[in-house]
Amino acid sequence: MTTICTSTQEALSGIADGATVLVGGFGMAGMPVHLLDALIDAGPRDLTIVSNNAGNGDTGLAALLSKGRVRKVVCSFPRQSDSWVFDDLYHRGLVELEVVPQGTLAERIRAAGAGIGAFYCPTGAGTILAEGKETRELGGRTHVLEYPLAGDIALIGAHIADRMGNLVYRKTARNFGPVMATAATTTIVQVERIVATGELDPETIITPSIFVDRVVAVGDHQ
Amino acid sequence: MTTICTSTQEALSGIADGATVLVGGFGMAGMPVHLLDALIDAGPRDLTIVSNNAGNGDTGLAALLSKGRVRKVVCSFPRQSDSWVFDDLYHRGLVELEVVPQGTLAERIRAAGAGIGAFYCPTGAGTILAEGKETRELGGRTHVLEYPLAGDIALIGAHIADRMGNLVYRKTARNFGPVMATAATTTIVQVERIVATGELDPETIITPSIFVDRVVAVGDHQ
Amino acid sequence: MTTTTPTPSTDRPRTKAQIAAAVAEDIPAGSYVNLGIGQPTLVADHIRADAGVILHTENGMLNMGRAAAGDEVDPDLINAGKVPVTEPAGASYFHHADSFAMMRGGHLDICVLGAFQVAANGDLANWHTGAPDAIPAVGGAMDLAIGAKRLFVMMTLLTKQGTPKLVPACTYPLTGLACVDRIYTDLATFAVSPDGVEVLSVHGTTFADLRALLDVPLVDAR
Amino acid sequence: MTTTTPTPSTDRPRTKAQIAAAVAEDIPAGSYVNLGIGQPTLVADHIRADAGVILHTENGMLNMGRAAAGDEVDPDLINAGKVPVTEPAGASYFHHADSFAMMRGGHLDICVLGAFQVAANGDLANWHTGAPDAIPAVGGAMDLAIGAKRLFVMMTLLTKQGTPKLVPACTYPLTGLACVDRIYTDLATFAVSPDGVEVLSVHGTTFADLRALLDVPLVDAR
Numbered sequence: 001m002t003t004i005c006t007s008t009q010e011a012l013s014g015i016a017d018g019a020t021v022l023v024g025g026f027g028m029a030g031m032p033v034h035l036l037d038a039l040i041d042a043g044p045r046d047l048t049i050v051s052n053n054a055g056n057g058d059t060g061l062a063a064l065l066s067k068g069r070v071r072k073v074v075c076s077f078p079r080q081s082d083s084w085v086f087d088d089l090y091h092r093g094l095v096e097l098e099v100v101p102q103g104t105l106a107e108r109i110r111a112a113g114a115g116i117g118a119f120y121c122p123t124g125a126g127t128i129l130a131e132g133k134e135t136r137e138l139g140g141r142t143h144v145l146e147y148p149l150a151g152d153i154a155l156i157g158a159h160i161a162d163r164m165g166n167l168v169y170r171k172t173a174r175n176f177g178p179v180m181a182t183a184a185t186t187t188i189v190q191v192e193r194i195v196a197t198g199e200l201d202p203e204t205i206i207t208p209s210i211f212v213d214r215v216v217a218v219g220d221h222q
Numbered sequence: 223m224t225t226i227c228t229s230t231q232e233a234l235s236g237i238a239d240g241a242t243v244l245v246g247g248f249g250m251a252g253m254p255v256h257l258l259d260a261l262i263d264a265g266p267r268d269l270t271i272v273s274n275n276a277g278n279g280d281t282g283l284a285a286l287l288s289k290g291r292v293r294k295v296v297c298s299f300p301r302q303s304d305s306w307v308f309d310d311l312y313h314r315g316l317v318e319l320e321v322v323p324q325g326t327l328a329e330r331i332r333a334a335g336a337g338i339g340a341f342y343c344p345t346g347a348g349t350i351l352a353e354g355k356e357t358r359e360l361g362g363r364t365h366v367l368e369y370p371l372a373g374d375i376a377l378i379g380a381h382i383a384d385r386m387g388n389l390v391y392r393k394t395a396r397n398f399g400p401v402m403a404t405a406a407t408t409t410i411v412q413v414e415r416i417v418a419t420g421e422l423d424p425e426t427i428i429t430p431s432i433f434v435d436r437v438v439a440v441g442d443h444q
Numbered sequence: 445m446t447t448t449t450p451t452p453s454t455d456r457p458r459t460k461a462q463i464a465a466a467v468a469e470d471i472p473a474g475s476y477v478n479l480g481i482g483q484p485t486l487v488a489d490h491i492r493a494d495a496g497v498i499l500h501t502e503n504g505m506l507n508m509g510r511a512a513a514g515d516e517v518d519p520d521l522i523n524a525g526k527v528p529v530t531e532p533a534g535a536s537y538f539h540h541a542d543s544f545a546m547m548r549g550g551h552l553d554i555c556v557l558g559a560f561q562v563a564a565n566g567d568l569a570n571w572h573t574g575a576p577d578a579i580p581a582v583g584g585a586m587d588l589a590i591g592a593k594r595l596f597v598m599m600t601l602l603t604k605q606g607t608p609k610l611v612p613a614c615t616y617p618l619t620g621l622a623c624v625d626r627i628y629t630d631l632a633t634f635a636v637s638p639d640g641v642e643v644l645s646v647h648g649t650t651f652a653d654l655r656a657l658l659d660v661p662l663v664d665a666r
Numbered sequence: 667m668t669t670t671t672p673t674p675s676t677d678r679p680r681t682k683a684q685i686a687a688a689v690a691e692d693i694p695a696g697s698y699v700n701l702g703i704g705q706p707t708l709v710a711d712h713i714r715a716d717a718g719v720i721l722h723t724e725n726g727m728l729n730m731g732r733a734a735a736g737d738e739v740d741p742d743l744i745n746a747g748k749v750p751v752t753e754p755a756g757a758s759y760f761h762h763a764d765s766f767a768m769m770r771g772g773h774l775d776i777c778v779l780g781a782f783q784v785a786a787n788g789d790l791a792n793w794h795t796g797a798p799d800a801i802p803a804v805g806g807a808m809d810l811a812i813g814a815k816r817l818f819v820m821m822t823l824l825t826k827q828g829t830p831k832l833v834p835a836c837t838y839p840l841t842g843l844a845c846v847d848r849i850y851t852d853l854a855t856f857a858v859s860p861d862g863v864e865v866l867s868v869h870g871t872t873f874a875d876l877r878a879l880l881d882v883p884l885v886d887a888r
Binding site for chain 3: 114
């Protein structure tokens with residue numbers, strides 16, 4: 001059952017210290033900024049954050065990092081021109097980092113949602129990111145054994161939800177949302193608006209309601 | 223580059239003896255009946271057919287089987303009330319059968335299209351369908367190692383294509399089409415009609431043109 | 445795990461409809477449910493319309509509607525039994541790999557299946573008689589068996605020959621290991637537990653008679 | 667594999683724009699292409715509009731348009747470099763797992779990347795300097811390196827310090843093994859082959875000078 005929340009505060013209630021939080025978005029597209037603000041207010045500590053980047057500027061993930069709430073970041077691309085908050089914490093040894101190739105990150109999250117125990121992936125074979133990992137030759141190519149990456153919580157930014165919890169996305173803001181929604185115990189979604197069930201074209205629904213636990217409307221982001 | 227074919231005969235040209243052919247559809251929904259007719263006319267022999275079922279009645283896959291063109295069937299559910307053609311060939315030892323659980327069949331086809339070398343799957347562990355297969359305990363559960371299932375050819379029934387080769391499906395006729403389209407060297411699609419590029423809503427395109435080699439319009443099936 | 449009052453015991457064996465009604469009563473409001481082909485489809489008739497139970501069909505639809513009638517019949521809109529169904533508000537579609545990922549990933553709350561045999565430890569046999577001339581056809585049975593959070597079985601307690609189907613160990617080929625949670629039969633409802641098989645209700649028989657009839661350890665949990 | 671006439675040699679070293687133009691000339695009409703972040707994006711400016719080349723961006727779009735300007739800017743429509751782009755007719759969207767499945771599955775014809783170093787056997791190093799204080803950030807580089815059918819590298823042949831970047835073996839951490847097919851530089855175009863590195867054209871230098879400069883086996887293939 002999907003709960004329609006009336007505030008981001010309600011949507012972010014009950015997040016435990018030590019939780020693994022999947023955070024959608026690529027750049028600002030699909031970034032659940034309102035949910036991240038509410039996560040900061042909610043106060044849980046010692047979090048593991050799984051996201052493509054490790055925060056930009058001083059808001060969102062960067063603000064969460066700067067408040068010392070994050071123990072570990074799992075991401076593909078932590079180093080950016082405006083990732084000074086993460087850079088500083090990392091160089092001071094205050095945050096752990098696991099770098100995962102972007103496609104392997106997405107596939108490990110998918111595997112968690114899809115009940116796949118592990119998979120052999122050619123990406124990164126022979127590189128330092130595969131050091132210590134089990135490998136196997138398959139089809140004449142070295143593959144690395146990769147494990148599912150599940151979250152306690154997923155924070156997703158989508159376009160529109162219906163009252164049942166079905167989601168549509170918009171253009172490249174889709175990115176990590178649909179796979180992360182499948183891979184968390186509790187999936188929390190911010191949308192621009194919530195419409196009556198039946199108003200969304202079934203052929204456009206990318207995340208069915210079964211993957212959505214809480215949804216909150218935050219208004220148009222543009 | 224997607225080729226728009228003017229006949230199913232043109233669409234089915236050049237299929238070699240011994241080819242592995244992925245055939246979409248579940249029941250009659252999404253079944254590429256016109257392409258199967260053209261495959262029969264085209265004449266290749268010694269085929270391996272990968273599909274959910276093993277033919278119904280006397281048409282389509284059943285007709286292909288009855289003409290002795292099929293060496294092996296890989297499917298989840300060969301035995302149905304109207305699968306007499308397959309039943310007879312099987313009992314006479316004239317066709318090989320590999321039974322794969324339906325979800326594992328879909329996932330193995332996806333793996334082939336997604337460049338996954340192999341995956342550990344909990345389905346079927348401890349059953350006769352896992353006999354002789356490698357297993358591993360993961361997360362306290364026995365998983366079976368499953369390998370990708372690729373096709374030389376995929377025959378898909380979709381709803382509408384644009385001239386670039388992008389596809390939309392309709393309701394539960396989507397079924398195996400999108401994954402099979404990713405997993406074959408040559409993907410051949412029958413659609414009800416072909417529209418100008420730009421007429422399909424990008425948010426509804428389920429199979430991007432990159433997966434479509436040939437498309438042919440066969441008119442409304444209803 | 446039970447969220448409803450246990451079904452009261454009765455003086456007569458239950459009809460198929462009564463078994464289906466008992467299953468329906470034990471499905472919590474708002475559950476995501478897959479009803480297997482055959483007898484389990486009867487459960488749909490007994491789920492209260494206002495319970496918000498959402499049906500999944502493994503051929504790629506969530507929030508499946510009732511059977512279609514007359515002009516509603518659409519060959520592109522069928523269930524896993526290949527029966528035409530309807531599209532209620534809030535329905536969504538997905539391809540086969542995504543549909544079975546949903547199942548295997550543990551997102552469905554309940555799956556209801558028929559069975560040839562269930563063992564005291566929850567092993568399920570429901571796909572193959574093992575007869576030498578039988579064509580093996582598994583369909584989605586193994587995926588369904590291991591995928592849902594809880595698996596309910598519906599069956600008569602005895603074969604037509606009077607042999608119990610609740611057994612110390614299955615003699616038919618297995619569908620899944622230790623996967624069954626509840627068994628709804630004409631003569632009793634059972635729950636598989638670490639302490640043995642709990643009898644939750646009896647119908648037209650007694651606990652003592654069941655203990656005499658069945659070669660499995662029974663616990664009276666009425 | 668080459669479908670175009672080789673670029674003629676010239677008397678002067680090539681500018682970045684000329685390198686980009688040379689890459690563009692070697693992209694066959696109708697190819698599906700991913701242009702990496704940075705210098706490779708220049709290639710788009712040199713692809714003829716009527717060549718039907720279709721661009722993929724790994725954040726989930728096929729048939730990506732040119733950079734957006736003015737009112738076209740839409741925060742939900744960006745490329746992998748997080749630059750706003752446009753949506754041409756025939757564009758489609760997909761989530762991150764599907765996007766990298768498309769890449770890893772070998773469906774893209776060509777990927778163009780920058781590089782720190784390329785080894786004579788086609789090993790690529792382009793993601794990490796290995797400096798002790800550098801934060802490792804791989805993004806999609808490893809996926810791109812192993813995913814496309816052919817990988818083109820664009821770089822200056824020498825570092826600013828005058829050290830060759832085409833080397834017997836990479837000293838920087840690897841991105842992918844034996845994955846590079848072509849190397850387009852200011853001074854020459856190279857093809858990696860089993861017989862050594864083929865020189866396809868020279869610019870402002872001679873084959874003899876290249877042989878003296880580079881510590882790799884060169885084959886004159888002009």
